[in-house]
Amino acid sequence: MSTDPLFQPYTLKHLTLKNRLMITSHEPAYPEDGMPKDRYRAYHVERAKAGVALTMTAGSASVSRDSPPVFNNILAWKDEVVGWMRAMTDECHDHGCAVMIQLTHLGRRTRWDKADWLPVVSASHEREPSHKAFPKKVEDWDVARIIEDYADAAERMQQAGVDGIELESYGHFMDQFWSPLTNTLDGPYGGDLDNRLRFTFDTLRAIRKKVGDDFIVGIRYSGDECLPGGLTKDDGMEVSRRLKDSGLVDFLNVVRGHIDTDAGLTDLIPVQGMKSAPHLDFAGEIRAETKFPTFHASKIQDVATARHAIASGKLDMVGMTRAHMADPHIVAKILRGEEDRIRPCVGANYCLDRIYQGGMALCLHNPATGRELEQPHDIPKAQEVRRIVVIGAGPAGLEAARVAAARGHEVIVHEAANDPGGQVRLTALTPRRQEMISLIDWRFQECSRMGVTFHFNSxxxxxxxxxxxxxxxxxxxxxxxxxxxxxxGNDLAVSAWDILSGDVQPGLNVLIYDDAGDYAGLQAAEKIAATGAKTEIMTRDRSFASEVMAMSLTPSMRELQKQDVTFTVTWRLDDVRREGNGLLATVGSDYGGITRERQVDQVVINHGTRPLDDLYFELRPNSSNLGEVDYEALIDGRPQDIVRNEEGGYQLFRIGDAVAARNTHAAIYDALRLVKVL
Known part of the structure; x- marks a missing residue:
């Protein structure tokens, strides 16, 4: 038996979990018609095959019709969910992986204009800042029906064969009873802590009546809201003791913080540039106090931290959720002695941020995540070895080289710079985004291991x-x-890249015109503002940094507001001309004939990139396909067979920003789906 703390079995009630690694409840927004169909199943099964002990689905599955998802969640109030959940559970069980699901009523954390347009309901009329719906204050008949909905949903999950359920109690309906900030009810469900917890225990008793005492039931909750007037750490400890002593729950899954604002959500689930495992010690305190099964996840992205969490007795099960999105094969790689080959989570949060904007979760680092039905995590070998030349060692080029080498091809890479990385290396110069370099380091390491030939300064x-x-x-x-x-005045402006690279030093009074809305503008603003310069970010959009999603924006906002940066929306930079020792900027508006002027000493423009494509067009005439891509074949996962020039000596393709300005995920996705069949 392994002596690794992570590979000690753990017994929870009647269930033996084969190791201490779990994927905590999260909603990647893969359901179809509210059901966890093939895409959802394939995502969880891929991780089960690799050896994770427990995968938790749904963050969270809705138990009631008046709890409409604000993004694509599982609808646990529908009977048809049973068959779909059973199919996923059975297949995960085939690989020795336990399955649980998180159930919830969202309360005020949704909108009234979703699904059936039913009133949002909560324990007060207080609106949640993130979702903005003013709720109806819950009535006794609401309480009765929602308790019954929880119990019915739990019974459906038991019928589906899942190993247990988890109730969500931070920011959702259940916690809205707990917190003094969101409960203005009179008794029996408002007032002192006993009354505020009554809904939870009434719900748990109703669930036990449906599913019995043997079925595993846990709760994920905030042990400290970290909000003035909210639940305190002392409150959380008392709640933890009461949950344990009730005999109604089998495990505690602990978080710390609140999720009613973008900033609060980001502190609870930290992103790139923020401290790793910030709430691990807090969860450990709850375990020490209760001596009860305790789970936890919050930016535990590396195996060493997970191992420490178990070895030190802070946790019984450790969640590595986003880490398993980056690399579903973490457990298998540890067992093979390949821990150094784990694809690291870089905290870019392309997963969570995307679902909050209505998309499905994707991993910036791993384009196969969420696409398990179409894209491979393990690259299949090619039947015929070919000689593949890649020009450029940014994320697109490195991914193309990695996949080609994994196919067994002979791969040569030419890179003009001293080092691999491309735009990512520039991005990683900002200390808060330095984790991004792992995108490059991992791919370069994998390429080197497989014998890819690199020519730098070429x-x-x-x-x-x-x-x-x-x-x-x-x-x-x-x-x-x-x-x-x-x-x-184009010649009078500099680019965001000029600032980030250090080729141009920040001015004293700077106007940044951000017409791309991506990270480069924000990072330039941070660097400029840090010098003490007067800094204004201007965009013609209704909101600035529109391509940087909510949670990822939070650390930047904290820095920029601290430096008193001015944010100007709905204005467009038209002209710049010299005036004395400074610059006079004329700004206009897409909304009508209005202009204003700014006197500054530096203008910085962020307007994306244009393809560096001269070499591509030089190579086209002598290629067999003349650079053409069969899009249907690309999407279907078939080889590229187009021949437009019988005399052509090679196939030619371009990928990433050499095609058009997009993002890092698009670049590596281009590479994977093209090269996996070469």
Whole structure:
């Protein structure tokens, strides 16, 4: 038996979990018609196959019709959910992985104009800042029906064969009773702590009446809301003791904080540039106080921290949820002695941020996550070895090289710079985003391990490429900043890249015109504002940094507000001209003939990139496909067979920003789905 603390079995009631690693409840927004169908099942089964002991689904499954999901959640109030959950559970069980599901009523954490347009309900009329619906204050008949809904949903899950359920009690309906900030009811469900907890215990008793005493029931809750007037740490300890002593729950899954604002949610589930495992010690205190099964997850992204959490007795089961989105095979790699090959979570939060904007969760680092039905996590070998030349060692080029090498091809990479990384290396110069370099380091390490040949400081031209005698050429040269957006004065502006790279020093009074809305503008603003310069960010959009999603925006906002940066929306930079020793910027509006002026000493423009594609067009005439991509084949996962030039000596493709300015995920997704069938 392994001596690794992570691989000691753990017995929870009648259930023996084969190791201490779990995936906590989360909703990747993969359901179809509210059901966990094939995409959902494939996502969880991939992680079960790799050896995780427990996977928890749904964050959270809705128990009531008046709890409409604000993004794509499982509808646990529908009877048809039983069959879909059983199919997923059975397949995970085939791999020795236990399955649980989280159930909830969202209360005020939703909107009234979703689904059936029923009133939002809560323990007060207080609106949640994030979702903005003013709730109806709950009545006795609401309480009775929602308790019954919880019990019915639990029974459905028991019928589906899941190993247990977890109730969600932070920011949702249940916690809205707990917190003095969101409960203005009179007795029996409002007032002192006994009354505020009554709904929870009434619900738990109703569930036990339906599912019996043997079925596993736990609760995920905030042990400290970290809000003035909210539940305190002392309150959380008392709640923890009462939950244990009730005999109605089998485990505690502890979080710390609140989720009613973007900033609060981000502190509870930290993102890139924030402290790792910030609430682990707090969860350990609850376990020490209660001596009761305790689970926890919150930016525990590396195996060493997870191992420490178990070895030190802070937790019984440790959640590595986003880490398993980045690499579903963590457990298998540890068992094979390949811990150093785990694809690291970089905290980019492309998963959570996307679902809160209505998309499905994707991993910036791993384009196969959520696409298990279409894209492989393990790359299949090719039947025929080919010679593949990749131009550019940014994220797109490195992914193309990695996948090609995994296919068994001979791979040569030419990179103009001293080091791999492309735009990511520039991004990682900002201390708060330095984790991004792991995207590059991991791919470079994998390529080196598989024998990819790299030529750095090699500004490849057509002659260089043709001298390699390639079968396939993949151009991943990225792009360069585009700043030619002004009617007058383009030569007087600098790019966000100029600031980030250090090629241009920040001015004293700076106008940043952000017409791309991505990270580069924000990072330039942070660097400029940190010098003490007067800084204004301007955008023609209704909101600034529109491509940086809510949770990822939080750390930037804290820095920029601290430096008193000015945010100006709905205005457009038109012209810049010299005036004395400074610059006069003229700004206009898409809304009508209004102009204003700004006197500054520096104008910074962030307008994305334009493809660096000269080499691609030089290589096209001698390629067999003339650079053409069969999109149907690309989407269906079939090889590229287009021939437009019988005399062509190689296939030619371009990927990433060498095609058009997009993002890192798009670049590596381009590479994976193209090269996996070469």
């Amino acid at each position: 500004f490849a031209d057509e002659e260089t490429v043709r001298a390699e005698n390639p079968d396939v050429v993949i151009v991943a040269t990225g792009g360069l900043p585009h700043t030619e957006v002004l009617g007058e």
